[in-house]
Amino acid sequence: MLKIKDLHAKVEDKEILKGINLELKAGEVHAIMGPNGSGKSTLASVIAGKEEFEITKGGVFFENEDLEDTAPEERAHKGIFLSFQYPVEIPGVSVTNFMKTAINESRKARGMEEMPANEMLKLIREKSEMLDIDRKFLSRSLNEGFSGGEKKRNEIFQMAMLEPKLAILDETDSGLDIDALRIVANGVNKLSSKDNAVLVITHYQRLLEYIVPDFVHVLHDGKIVKSGDKALALELEEKGYDWLKQESAV
Amino acid sequence: MAFENTIDVEHPIHDIRSEAIKNFESKGFPSKKDEAWKYTSLNSLLKVDFSIFPKEENTLEYSQVKKYFLHEIDTYKIVFIDGIYSSYLSETTHDGVDICLMSSALTKPMYQEVMDTYFNKVASKEESLTTLNTAFSREGAYIYIPKSKMPKKPVEIIHFATGNEASLLLQPRNLIVVEENAELQVIERHQSLTQNEVFTNSVTEIFADKNAIVDYYKVQNNNAAASMIDNTYISQKDTSNVSVHTFSFGGKLTRNNLNFYQNGEHINSTMKGVTILGDKQHVDHHTLVHHKQPNCESHQDYKGIYGENSTGVFNGKIIVDKIAQKTNAFQQNNNVLISDKATINTKPQLEIFADDVKCSHGCTIGQLDEDALFYLQTRGIPKKEARALLMYAFANNVLQSVRIPELKKRINKLIAMKLGVRLGFEL
Ligand SMILES: Nc1ncnc2c1ncn2[C@@H]1O[C@H](COP(=O)(O)OP(=O)(O)OP(=O)(O)O)[C@@H](O)[C@H]1O
Numbered sequence: 253m254l255k256i257k258d259l260h261a262k263v264e265d266k267e268i269l270k271g272i273n274l275e276l277k278a279g280e281v282h283a284i285m286g287p288n289g290s291g292k293s294t295l296a297s298v299i300a301g302k303e304e305f306e307i308t309k310g311g312v313f314f315e316n317e318d319l320e321d322t323a324p325e326e327r328a329h330k331g332i333f334l335s336f337q338y339p340v341e342i343p344g345v346s347v348t349n350f351m352k353t354a355i356n357e358s359r360k361a362r363g364m365e366e367m368p369a370n371e372m373l374k375l376i377r378e379k380s381e382m383l384d385i386d387r388k389f390l391s392r393s394l395n396e397g398f399s400g401g402e403k404k405r406n407e408i409f410q411m412a413m414l415e416p417k418l419a420i421l422d423e424t425d426s427g428l429d430i431d432a433l434r435i436v437a438n439g440v441n442k443l444s445s446k447d448n449a450v451l452v453i454t455h456y457q458r459l460l461e462y463i464v465p466d467f468v469h470v471l472h473d474g475k476i477v478k479s480g481d482k483a484l485a486l487e488l489e490e491k492g493y494d495w496l497k498q499e500s501a502v
Numbered sequence: 503m504a505f506e507n508t509i510d511v512e513h514p515i516h517d518i519r520s521e522a523i524k525n526f527e528s529k530g531f532p533s534k535k536d537e538a539w540k541y542t543s544l545n546s547l548l549k550v551d552f553s554i555f556p557k558e559e560n561t562l563e564y565s566q567v568k569k570y571f572l573h574e575i576d577t578y579k580i581v582f583i584d585g586i587y588s589s590y591l592s593e594t595t596h597d598g599v600d601i602c603l604m605s606s607a608l609t610k611p612m613y614q615e616v617m618d619t620y621f622n623k624v625a626s627k628e629e630s631l632t633t634l635n636t637a638f639s640r641e642g643a644y645i646y647i648p649k650s651k652m653p654k655k656p657v658e659i660i661h662f663a664t665g666n667e668a669s670l671l672l673q674p675r676n677l678i679v680v681e682e683n684a685e686l687q688v689i690e691r692h693q694s695l696t697q698n699e700v701f702t703n704s705v706t707e708i709f710a711d712k713n714a715i716v717d718y719y720k721v722q723n724n725n726a727a728a729s730m731i732d733n734t735y736i737s738q739k740d741t742s743n744v745s746v747h748t749f750s751f752g753g754k755l756t757r758n759n760l761n762f763y764q765n766g767e768h769i770n771s772t773m774k775g776v777t778i779l780g781d782k783q784h785v786d787h788h789t790l791v792h793h794k795q796p797n798c799e800s801h802q803d804y805k806g807i808y809g810e811n812s813t814g815v816f817n818g819k820i821i822v823d824k825i826a827q828k829t830n831a832f833q834q835n836n837n838v839l840i841s842d843k844a845t846i847n848t849k850p851q852l853e854i855f856a857d858d859v860k861c862s863h864g865c866t867i868g869q870l871d872e873d874a875l876f877y878l879q880t881r882g883i884p885k886k887e888a889r890a891l892l893m894y895a896f897a898n899n900v901l902q903s904v905r906i907p908e909l910k911k912r913i914n915k916l917i918a919m920k921l922g923v924r925l926g927f928e929l
Pocket residue numbers: 263264266268286287288289290291292293294295304337
């Protein structure tokens with residue numbers, strides 16, 4: 253589904269991604285771990301199409317199509333979703349209106365009619381109940397004054413509404429309390445099927461107990477320095493990253 | 503510019519007019535040398551040879567101009583065509599309240615007491631364009647709401663310019679008196695129907711007595727050949743509540759001189775504005791709030807979106823007199839420049855002589871937040887719509903306080919149109 257080939261990306265002359273190779277097949281869950289500043293969020297942004305980052309070599313392919321000239325919204329229409337590490341506050345736009353706009357824009361792009369209002373309300377009710385989100389929340393301005401955990405839960409609500417093929421979760425677990433973590437993980441697991449893929453970026457093994465990865469990759473200094481199965485996450489939790497940093501320096 | 507001399511000497515306000523003419527002659531038109539006119543030049547307007555009084559009466563069919571009315575709801579209407587009252591398009595009343603014409607108020611004895619008490623009492627006798635209006639104006643709206651009354655519906659004051667004159671100078675004069683415990687809602691609009699030049703120099707005086715509530719909405723969406731100087735003077739008494747919303751979307755040059763004088767305690771004054779400009783349009787908002795008594799509030803919130811070669815000015819002056827303790831004065835001016843060539847000059851001017859006051863002011867000038875744009879795009883919202891959504895949301899605060907729902911919807915649509923998009927919902 254997603255293929256990343258020898259991806260190099262820079263921002264303001266600073267090279268951040270230095271040759272990443274990664275393939276996610278439908279039905280798979282991959283986790284990316286790695287120290288602060290190693291380039292995890294940058295990778296997520298590049299997949300989602302942030303123009304600020306310039307691809308200098310290699311590329312990102314989604315369903316065998318080079319995404320180079322594809323705008324972020326078109327990537328969304330193709331089924332790519334990014335849950336932000338730091339969701340942006342948008343004062344003046346309610347969660348509900350935002351979701352309506354997002355869903356109908358995606359439908360429009362796919363040549364579909366707008367979703368009828370009652371169907372939309374039903375969908376919103378269903379998904380907000382699944383994620384245990386209070387109705388009052390939905391009429392508030394998007395992310396404005398939301399707590400850290402509320403923002404993350406709201407990201408997963410959006411994901412549940414949009415039902416993407418590929419979900420990238422950038423540190424969705426940080427900021428969540430233990431109950432919220434379970435609820436959010438449950439929401440992600442409901443989405444994942446043989447037709448979907450999930451890329452989880454996290455610092456903690458704990459999330460991976462709920463969303464069990466098929467592969468774990470370690471990103472360090474813009475490169476994947478080690479890949480393995482879920483046991484690798486446990487090993488990292490125990491030993492930290494130093495041993496890998498040394499290995500990759502050799 | 504030349505003025506025809508057709509002033510009626512017998513008129514009771516003859517003295518006020520002669521004084522105004524004298525003051526205008528000594529001052530002349532403001533120029534860029536005047537501090538208050540540093541960023542707004544009238545030069546190009548003053549070159550035009552405007553006619554002051556149209557040579558003949560012009561008429562319009564309602565169907566031609568229906569869209570400029572808030573036709574979704576029932577309203578009182580005071581309508582002028584090229585400065586002359588159109589009884590055909592108007593709906594006035596004397597049923598418990600007076601919603602009618604300045605020309606009647608100026609001539610009929612039954613209005614004389616109110617006129618003597620209020621006419622030209624809060625309008626400046628110094629400011630040159632105001633004195634010009636005082637000297638030559640003969641028509642406008644006259645609204646008198648006696649104690650504890652509230653008209654059944656909002657009042658629309660609309661000025662149409664037919665373009666039958668190559669260039670026209672209009673000087674409407676409005677007097678609005680809202681007595682104790684009374685309420686009033688007014689929507690004012692100026693609409694030019696052709697590309698012929700129109701220059702409006704308008705003066706409005708509003709008096710809000712104790713506990714009165716007045717909401718005034720100015721819809722400035724005129725075409726590119728229309729210029730406007732709006733001088734609005736508001737005098738408030740104890741616990742009154744007056745709000746003025748200014749929606750500036752059109753016109754060539756627009757100058758809003760909005761002046762609030764708080765002559766009592768526990769007064770609330772609200773000034774809100776949304777400005778969305780493109781092309782070479784220019785809008786200048788000059789506000790003044792004079793806090794003259796203790797325990798009052800003023801709220802100012804102006805948002806501007808400037809594109810292409812447009813220019814904007816916001817100058818917000820707040821004066822707090824020494825005795826005006828416990829004043830709360832808020833002022834906010836936020837601007838987004840969506841073109842490299844657009845400019846905005848924003849300046850708060852605080853003159854605070856009391857020590858126990860809460861005053862806050864903030865100006866921002868920025869581009870749209872790129873991270874917010876990207877966030878919306880990743881949710882499938884195309885960049886153009888995402889930009890519009892952000893700008894729309896940006897202006898939204900100002901619409902929240904609009905108390906006529908149909909007007910709010912209209913302005914919503916105007917904003918969407920101005921931004922060139924269709925949104926799937928109303929904020
Ligand atoms: N816009 C930018 N301008 C300059 N440097 C940037 C920019 N964005 C990211 N970087 C730098 O790129 C590097 C990688 O950042 P990135 O956010 O991808 O790290 P991360 O792996 O997600 O870290 P964390 O675990 O702390 O979230 C960092 O050194 C960061 O400072």
